[in-house]
Amino acid sequence: MATATYPIGGLQTPAKRPALSEYFRWSIDHKIIGVQYMVMAFVFFIIAGGMAMLIRWELLTPAIDLMASGSSYNTLFTLHGTMMIFTWIVPMFAGFGNYLIPLMLGAKDMAFPWLNAFAFWLIPPAGLLLIAGYFVGPAEAGWTSYPPLSTIYSPDGQTLWALSIHLLGLSSILGAINFIVTIKNMRPPGMGWFQMPLFVWATFATSIIVVLATPFLAGALTLLILDRVAGTTFFNATAGGDVLLWQNVFWFYSHPAVYIMVLPGFGILSELLSVHSRKPIFGYRMIALSSMAIALVGFTVWAHHMFTSLQPELRIPFMITSFIIAVPTGIKIFGWLGTIFGGKIRLNSAMLFGLGFLSLFVIGGISGMMLGSVPVDIHMHDTYFVVSHFHFVLFGGSVFAIYGGIYHWFPKFTGRMLNERLGKIHFALTYFGFFFTFFPMHMVGIAGMPRRVAEYDPQFQNWNLLIGFSAFVLGFSTFVLVYNVFVSIYRGKVAGANPWRALTLEWQTSSPPPAYNFVGDPIPFEDPYGYGTDASKAYLEAMEARFGESFNPEKPKALPPTTPTPAPEPSAGD
Amino acid sequence: MQRDLLELGLTRQEQQALQNKRAGIFIFQASWILTFVCLIVVNWQMRFSPNWMPDPNDRLGVVIATIATAILGASALLVRHAVKVVNNQNLSEFLRLWLISILLGGIFVVLIGYEWVIVPTGTQYAQVFRVMTGFHIVHAVSIGIYLGLVYVNGRKRVYNVNDYLWAVEAGAKLWYFVLVAWLLFYVVIYWI
Ligand code: HEM
Numbered sequence: 016m017a018t019a020t021y022p023i024g025g026l027q028t029p030a031k032r033p034a035l036s037e038y039f040r041w042s043i044d045h046k047i048i049g050v051q052y053m054v055m056a057f058v059f060f061i062i063a064g065g066m067a068m069l070i071r072w073e074l075l076t077p078a079i080d081l082m083a084s085g086s087s088y089n090t091l092f093t094l095h096g097t098m099m100i101f102t103w104i105v106p107m108f109a110g111f112g113n114y115l116i117p118l119m120l121g122a123k124d125m126a127f128p129w130l131n132a133f134a135f136w137l138i139p140p141a142g143l144l145l146i147a148g149y150f151v152g153p154a155e156a157g158w159t160s161y162p163p164l165s166t167i168y169s170p171d172g173q174t175l176w177a178l179s180i181h182l183l184g185l186s187s188i189l190g191a192i193n194f195i196v197t198i199k200n201m202r203p204p205g206m207g208w209f210q211m212p213l214f215v216w217a218t219f220a221t222s223i224i225v226v227l228a229t230p231f232l233a234g235a236l237t238l239l240i241l242d243r244v245a246g247t248t249f250f251n252a253t254a255g256g257d258v259l260l261w262q263n264v265f266w267f268y269s270h271p272a273v274y275i276m277v278l279p280g281f282g283i284l285s286e287l288l289s290v291h292s293r294k295p296i297f298g299y300r301m302i303a304l305s306s307m308a309i310a311l312v313g314f315t316v317w318a319h320h321m322f323t324s325l326q327p328e329l330r331i332p333f334m335i336t337s338f339i340i341a342v343p344t345g346i347k348i349f350g351w352l353g354t355i356f357g358g359k360i361r362l363n364s365a366m367l368f369g370l371g372f373l374s375l376f377v378i379g380g381i382s383g384m385m386l387g388s389v390p391v392d393i394h395m396h397d398t399y400f401v402v403s404h405f406h407f408v409l410f411g412g413s414v415f416a417i418y419g420g421i422y423h424w425f426p427k428f429t430g431r432m433l434n435e436r437l438g439k440i441h442f443a444l445t446y447f448g449f450f451f452t453f454f455p456m457h458m459v460g461i462a463g464m465p466r467r468v469a470e471y472d473p474q475f476q477n478w479n480l481l482i483g484f485s486a487f488v489l490g491f492s493t494f495v496l497v498y499n500v501f502v503s504i505y506r507g508k509v510a511g512a513n514p515w516r517a518l519t520l521e522w523q524t525s526s527p528p529p530a531y532n533f534v535g536d537p538i539p540f541e542d543p544y545g546y547g548t549d550a551s552k553a554y555l556e557a558m559e560a561r562f563g564e565s566f567n568p569e570k571p572k573a574l575p576p577t578t579p580t581p582a583p584e585p586s587a588g589d
Numbered sequence: 590m591q592r593d594l595l596e597l598g599l600t601r602q603e604q605q606a607l608q609n610k611r612a613g614i615f616i617f618q619a620s621w622i623l624t625f626v627c628l629i630v631v632n633w634q635m636r637f638s639p640n641w642m643p644d645p646n647d648r649l650g651v652v653i654a655t656i657a658t659a660i661l662g663a664s665a666l667l668v669r670h671a672v673k674v675v676n677n678q679n680l681s682e683f684l685r686l687w688l689i690s691i692l693l694g695g696i697f698v699v700l701i702g703y704e705w706v707i708v709p710t711g712t713q714y715a716q717v718f719r720v721m722t723g724f725h726i727v728h729a730v731s732i733g734i735y736l737g738l739v740y741v742n743g744r745k746r747v748y749n750v751n752d753y754l755w756a757v758e759a760g761a762k763l764w765y766f767v768l769v770a771w772l773l774f775y776v777v778i779y780w781i
């Protein structure tokens with residue numbers, strides 16, 4: 016049997032984990048920044064999740080009882096939505112990107128390390144601005160901030176809200192510039208565009224959307240702030256202003272933005288499904304290019320959010336584009352099904368969340384198509400059906416991808432494995448909690464329960480009880496993960512460089528990686544998903560020889576703590 | 590040619606860094622110009638407002654703006670020339686050209702600022718006009734300040750003309766951005 020040999024440099028022992036204090040300071044190391052992003056985003060996730068719990072508590076009964084007034088309810092769902100989107104999902108994916116992209120490309124860091132840190136440090140003040148709204152009367156116009164609600168009927172917190180989103184937008188533009196340049200310029204020799212891991216492709220496509228769409232958000236927010244503080248009347252119909260101006264510009268940003276929120280999740284999914292089915296990804300090029308197609312077509316569908324406010328003649332074109340955009344998404348779904356089909360599937364926590372994503376996201380996609388057809392949307396608009404739709408894509412999709420990504424890369428980030436049993440409990444609670452929270456919303460939505468209102472018709476109460484209690488289960492499930500993370504950081508099994516026997520470059524270095532990521536130049540395998548071939552086995556063996564044995568989840572055997580004994584340097588003929 | 594020679598003197602890492610910066614600034618420009626495009630969209634949508642321009646005489650004439658545009662154009666051309674000169678290692682000539690460009694930029698800002706003040710208010714036209722020109726002036730002034738810093742550093746001989754001067758290249762590129770953004774606005778505000 017021909018064995019491929021790979022030149023290998025010196026041996027490498029895992030780097031020590033950085034001191035905790037490193038994470039609370041300005042740092043330009045992409046790994047530190049990545050963790051800063053992720054941990055901060057998770058904190059916002061918990062806060063915004065707490066708000067969701069209060070929302071569901073209020074909705075246990077048809078009357079308004081928990082809240083002092085409708086206004087405080089408005090505030091809750093406004094900050095819940097805003098924080099989940101802008102301070103959780105978007106920065107969380109930026110955290111994965113920051114940590115993983117340079118590693119996957121075999122680079123020492125991002126193209127602009129200083130800019131990277133700067134982009135991160137814009138976020139904490141932005142989060143504080145949102146929360147500071149509570150001292151001046153918080154925003155209450157929803158995350159979509161439609162005028163005139165957001166202009167003449169909102170307290171000063173709305174201005175802080177807009178400033179905060181401005182900062183977050185700037186942060187994501189700077190981050191995206193960094194990703195694009197890193198991916199374009201810093202690939203290692205031997206890695207062409209079509210040898211990049213799909214997570215890198217997804218981040219690339221996402222970043223293109225960010226740089227093209229976010230400036231429109233900046234424009235819209237500027238006008239909103241001027242209307243609120245400088246006496247302009249862009250959105251004030253009595254002075255010849257036009258509220259549809261906001262809707263147009265906002266959705267021209269925000270529909271593409273929903274792909275900002277899910278494309279990196281698609282990327283994570285591609286990694287998970289291929290590694291944990293031990294099979295090459297099915298239709299690599301189609302999956303890579305469909306991200307780009309989604310990025311572009313995503314700019315043509317915005318008015319499907321405005322079917323009820325738009326001139327009727329314009330509805331049909333937007334309905335057609337909304338259907339077209341389902342095609343590249345469908346291509347991905349089939350690519351993923353083809354990937355797992357016939358694979359040697361490992362049903363570990365990472366993979367379970369991957370499969371969970373697949374099943375739930377498809378439901379969200381289908382309800383999206385339903386809403387994309389004008390006759391349906393005219394009835395469904397602003398009902399709980401819409402709430403169900405976007406939670407299926409954003410929680411069932413993005414958040415499941417994030418969870419899967421955490422189980423998958425935690426060993427790389429920390430050098431320790433997460434506890435599998437707790438992981439499975441977390442998955443079961445999340446999956447069923449999620450399903451029974453959000454699926455029944457289809458029913459109440461079709462029956463006409465409006466969104467964003469604290470009181471509802473008593474006929475919906477039984478459904479809302481089911482939804483509420485499932486939501487509490489879902490909320491609780493988060494803490495299983497938090498507990499698992501805390502315990503495993505200190506007590507988890509030592510992971511070693513490559514516990515999943517994955518082929519992408521982030522695994523071809525110790526866990527956690529040393530300063531500047533690689534000792535010597537890393538050598539990418541010719542195909543990031545070429546599992547199951549002799550060449551890939553030879554590659555993995557060469558890497559194991561170099562970095563020492565990794566934890567093997569299939570044949571668990573504890574590795575010695577901290578420093579795995581490095582195997583002797585392989586000599587020629589090995 | 591000279592410029593390429595200077596760049597050839599860079600190490601591989603420095604070359605990579607330079608390439609990154611060039612790509613970065615290009616993407617930044619491509620992205621940020623869209624904020625200007627966004628305001629053009631606003632301008633266009635507000636034209637449908639009943640309060641757009643009830644009295645057609647409110648529209649400002651093109652004379653001052655055209656002079657300002659010509660001045661900004663000249664300024665950008667001088668900047669371009671200055672970059673060539675500095676790459677030929679002629680620092681004093683560079684400083685002279687750079688200073689003139691900044692002063693021309695200052696005249697541009699004053700002229701457009703004058704338009705901002707005199708536009709008859711009370712209409713959507715005036716409001717959009719002020720936001721567009723004001724937004725542009727903010728960019729012209731901040732980038733102008735950056736050009737000023739480059740000038741001051743040049744005077745203080747912070748730069749060594751034998752090095753490749755990214756600060757100069759970046760300043761020039763940002764100043765072109767100011768010009769391109771203005772040309773878009775100029776056509777939309779004054780001619781369409
Ligand atoms: C197959 C593709 C999709 C189609 C055709 C589609 C269609 C729609 C439509 C028509 C609406 C407006 C409903 C209404 O307000 O009446 C909507 C809302 C929404 N969609 Fe989708 N969608 C799709 C995929 C996605 C994805 C992938 C995401 C996010 C990752 C997403 C996130 C959202 C959000 C957040 C809203 C609610 C916006 C709000 O608060 O009003 N959608 N979708």
Ligand SMILES: [Cu+2]
Nearest residue numbers: 270317319320
């Ligand atoms: Cu949409």
